[in-house]
Amino acid sequence: MQLASGESFQLSKPVAGIELITVANADANTLRVTVVGETGAPVVELFDSQSEGLVFGVTSTASTAQQPTPTPEQQLPIELQVIGAPEGSYNVPDASTATKTPTPLRDIPQSIQVVPRQSSEAQGAVNAIDALRSVGVIQAFNSPSNGDVFTIRGFQTTNILHNGLKDYVGGATTGQTQLNDIEQIEVLRGPASVLYGQGNPGGTINFITKQPLSEPYFAASMTVGSYSLYQPTLDISGPLNSDKTLLYRLNVSYFNTESFVDFFNSQRYLIAPVVSWQIDPNTKVTFETEFRYQQQFPRTGLPAVGTVLSNPNGKIPLSLNTLDVNAKNDTTSVLLGYNLEHRFNDNWSWVNAFKVRFVGFLRDSANSVALQPDGRTLRRSEQTDIGGPGVDNEYALDNHVTGKFKIGGLQNELVAGFDLYREINIYNRTMSTVGSIDLFNPVYGQPVGAVTSTLNQKTINDDIGLYIQDLVTLAPNLKLVLGGRGDFVQSSVTNFLNASANRSQPDQAFSPRVGLVYQPIQPISLYASYSQSFSQNLGTAFGGSLFKPSTGTQYEVGVKGDFLSSRLSSTLAVYQLTLSNVLTTDPNNPTFNVQTGEQRSRGIELNVTGEILPGWNAIASYAYTDAQVTKDNVYAIGNRLPNVPFNSASLWTTYTFSKSNLQGLGFGLGLFYVGERQGDLNNAFSVPSYVRTDAAVYYQRGHLGIALNFKNLFNVQYFTPRTINFVYPEDPFTVQGTVSWKF
Template sequence: MRNYIPILTFFLFCHSVLAQQAASVSGQITEATSGAALESVNVGLQGTTLGTTTDAQGNFLLSGIEPGNYNLVISSVGYTTISRGIKLNAGETLTFNLQLRSGATELQEVEITGRKETTYQNSVSFIGSKTATPLQDVPQAVSYVTKEIIQDQQAYRTSDIVKNLSGVNQFSYYDDYTIRGFRNGSTQSNLINGLRSVGIFGPQPLLTNMERVEVIKGPASALFADVNPGGTINYVTKKPLDEDRKSIGFTIGSFNTLRATADFTGPMNESGTLLYRLNLGYEDTDTFRDLQQKTTYIIAPSISFLPTDKTSVNFDLVINRYQGKLDRGQPIFGASAGDDLNSTPTSFALGQANDYHKNNVQYFTLSLNHRFTDALSFNASYMKFSWNEDLFEHRTSNRFAVDSLGNQIPTQMEMQTINRIRKQVADNLTTYFVLNGSTGPLQHQLVVGFDYIQQVQPAGGAQARSFGYRTIDGGVASGYDPSQSQFFRFENGMPVPNVPHFNLENPNYTIGYPNEYLVNSNLPQPATRYFTYGFYVQDQISLGKFQALLALRQENYRDVVGYKTEEEELVKQEKLLPRIGLVYELNERINLYGTYTESFQPQTASVLQDPNVGGPFDPLSANMWEAGIKSTFFNELFSVNLAIYRIEQNNILVNANNAGNPDLLEQRGQERAKGVEIDVIGNPLPNFSLNFNYAYNRAEITESDNEEEIGRIKENAPEHQGGIWAKYTFAKGIFSGLGISLGSNFVTERNTFDTYSIVDGVPLGLTLPSYVVFDAALSYRVNKFNIAANFNNLLDKTHWVGGYSYTRLYPDAPRNFLLSVGYTF
């Protein structure tokens, strides 16, 4: 932070010097019927970054405005937006006293219409309580990134923006992250508008159509069923607005990157009861990784129907197509050659020229809100999510080649091929009633609901694999056994691999011919199905400065073994999940909170029913205690959230290391994470935007039958990480319209899965080094055009964002740039 103080001081100095010639707008906003002053009303100049909100007396002041013609826009949730053309002369102050009338776009219980704000800050979220609740009143930490940060950083995928989220760390190139030290995994489903998607192995979701990305920290099973104990990622799609906004953008950059985006929204009829939004995105890039070219496009229309002031409906459709290769990461020389992460270039990838990975993702969402009375409403949302995968790849077998004696060759990688076709479909329905009422001095918001989630892998998929070593009888063995060497083929004194080894010292990218390999297995992908449903009740109780959130959910998980076969069997796992949260309003700007919540992650049916693995096993269970402070400043334009937490996870399955049964598992151990997080976000000055985050987290194994594991830090769980992104835009003078952004993020050392022992309390194995990366951006807005240049990894720091082992590490990009031009109309 010390390095940024002179820059901030310079900006403030320029602001004060030029302010003397600037114009101002002031006034008061009241409610049309009662005449009462309205607080937190948004006041801004369309097409600029100038904006503010009204104070408790309804007053506002916009200062530092360059003389000229503007469109003054006054908006607030639940009221009709006012737009008025104004002309400002040098040194002039215009005063307006305006009244707002109630409108159809009142505070939503299901997010039907879009967020109008154009700042880094978001004040209301649905993820914390399933109703529109100010984040200040949610008794649990929620981190988020709005579309404004996404735009300013020219981010295109989730991995581009996790540096803005405290306690969230990238694990690999897939949709795969560590949250508070616990891995959500590439197959762990995320949420879209609070509804369950399919856990996709491979491409990350594009951000073209996202309003914000938010993470509710810690267990959230009481809200969303079986989810990760560290936290849950929720993607909120852009919804239609009741005002016309249209923009297009084009981007070029390093690695032959070409992008195009479009965002159109507004009313479709004069009455404003039918709204639309259309988001389009396209990308073609080579990336900094060898062989990893990819082409992606997205089409995302959305329609909102507001037939009456009591009923609203929204429909979203997203079609996403991806074609590229599945990047398995950077391999390095094996452990016997030393722990040199630079033994191969960070651009180095395994594979062949004819590998491919095609993904088709499409989902649609239908949401309904109907208000029977001012006190009672009904809400329902349904999402159908479908994913098709077509994969052919040459990839590592996750082990190095061996010589005739079985000794590892650290510069030769054992390879395999996988050809896979599959489809997965998810259905997610959530329905609930909201009742507002009181019992004596207590105010209640009661939520009673039912959720149903189903995921199916239909018949018709298949997977073929080729790997291992050739035998003298013309067959193939899964691995080479030097004690049985007489049964294996040899060339030049070395066992013959089924798929040729990959030379890490002298890579050779050619066209691979699958017909030259023997197929170890060619099996249909089994039809699978699981479904889970839950009944829940939640009460948000208010009494003076105290608020309590009490919730209870009965979860019923069902896994179908032998789906669509004669042996079909239903496996049941059930859990009662509590959630308790308290909020105390210390003053009008500061809230204190505390919470206790639990998580539930069932074991899969294949594990429960397999006699070779032992069992039966209990579901994974976790609990969290959390306390914190949430505060706002500068008329709620700036927020600070501080959280302290403790998470415990139990019933982790590990291999029993039984020589007679290598598949035997045992359930033991406990993992614990303790930490502190802080998020600072908003606009402390009209032209100054800031996002700052820091997290300290110690995630370690606390109980284990293997004493060497106790005290070991979990994989890819850094103890310290954080970041800052600051933007200042000049509003007047010769630099008017110029924006300057500076950013930096750091992550400390992390373990990989190759941390295999502890000596004198020190873990031995492969670790990923700490890093600090700096970014910067320049932008210039003139009339309706915006030109921006982003420079990432300014100092060209070689670093790794995640990794599994010597065979698969995940380096980040070297120094690179993006240049974009956008037009708003």
């Protein structure tokens, strides 16, 4: 956040009563604004505008009633210092996911971490899993349907947002999330139902997309790498008219790669145009579309016996593909949406946002079922979408007002609104027999046998939510957050083959949030919070009673700090998160379930983000997570939740030379540690710990950029648990190089 090197800006007599306004650089991260009044100290206000950014309001004493002769003290100029993140810094001071408005991280009574575009680019990240590797509390893998699967604080999460709107389908079924149109990723840890409705308790991931720029911008890149990887990208933006009220941005990319896995190939397309229109000084609307297409070979993993466990036949080759060469897994996604913002005045504004995502998917591949007792024969089944692609569409609407006002002398920042969400899932799928495969002598192309089952159904999930949240300033260094939300949900299933299996279930829930933030000194915040989440459970118990929603309850305390002139920020959090009303087998009627299950996660988390020295940036995280079964009729009490290590840590750091003949040259280093994890809820097997090392070297000179990224530098062999008795082998050592041109 700087003016051009060595420059300052002055405005003489801009309005009556104001002598001079000066804007100058204070340091690499701070602007100093000085306002001098003609007859006395002016009134200067600073506030955030959603349509115009940071706005200064200046009122002179001349514009008020006649003032007495000013004293010398009154004639002193007013000075403000504005601190922002320098270009290239990893430190992002504000986030909107926790409050729906840009809020300083230190004022949020919950742990939240932001992964900026600069970090993702330096890592050479090609998807969201790559980018979020630096957030040590997240465990991630790509599911058999090739959607991203994330585990936060011990619980798998489907809470995916796209610019603050629910995008659960986008995260689960549209394939790996590409990053070419993503500006930053915000990770809110713990329940978020108070603002976003039903969801898992572990956390929420919000993908913030790139927005149109008022000045012409062009960026193109070409990445090539191991396993025939290549990815061209294009990012262009600028004004569409002379007064710059109509802006556009267009991101286009193509990605293609093979793999260390036999006959594996993946290709993905992304086209994402965005247009914004500043209708008047107080009203702005942004229209966005996004087209994604992914054609990727399905992943089913390998048996644990022969990979992380011993097998009398030896080690299973990690390159083995247990499917057939003609396996199909195609996904098409089209997103349309808008975001309308209107500012009534400096204190009140209104946001109306909508998006719809249409997804079509076509699956035709074998599934791994079970390893036979001989340790080499893998039983499989064939899954086929018939009658055309399956459909998974979602609609999301959010409508809210934000306001700043005082009651009883206390400053309030209010967010209140309602949202609507609908998901429609339709598919016609068969399961058929297919020949088993010998893991040590595979024979492909085996014919598909008889159909064993057919599932042809439509599922509709509706959610209507009313929410309110208030951030109350009790004292200059003490803030209280109070929030609550009521949800009314309805799920229905229509079975086109068996009408007796049709069912519909309504539910309602209230989700509160309470938080307190205390700043004993300016750079330090102490906080405590209580929050809840809920998630609908479909079905009935023995006797016909409907299941209640599962409820997540979290208690969290922590400390946040801003250091080195706010260039570096950190959060230390301690929490307990309990998921209750978990379904478990009815001991008296084993074909039914009861809601006596409970799972609990306790942990400590530390994350540090920002610029340590000029040019030296880092993102570091550590998490201790004790996630276990506390009540259940099937799994032993104390069993650890799957894919949740006790200890995990990550570090990504870069240094860029800014002076001398080395200006523009930079280096990056990444260390990612994941401790031992259990493979399933039975705790039947464990997956070993690992340390992965990444490295980067890059050079930026003028418009040209060159980068080399080395991933899994020491070729460490490591695995991710997939499901009962299966694991995913992860990528070995790879290299990728990128050439970019920006102006």
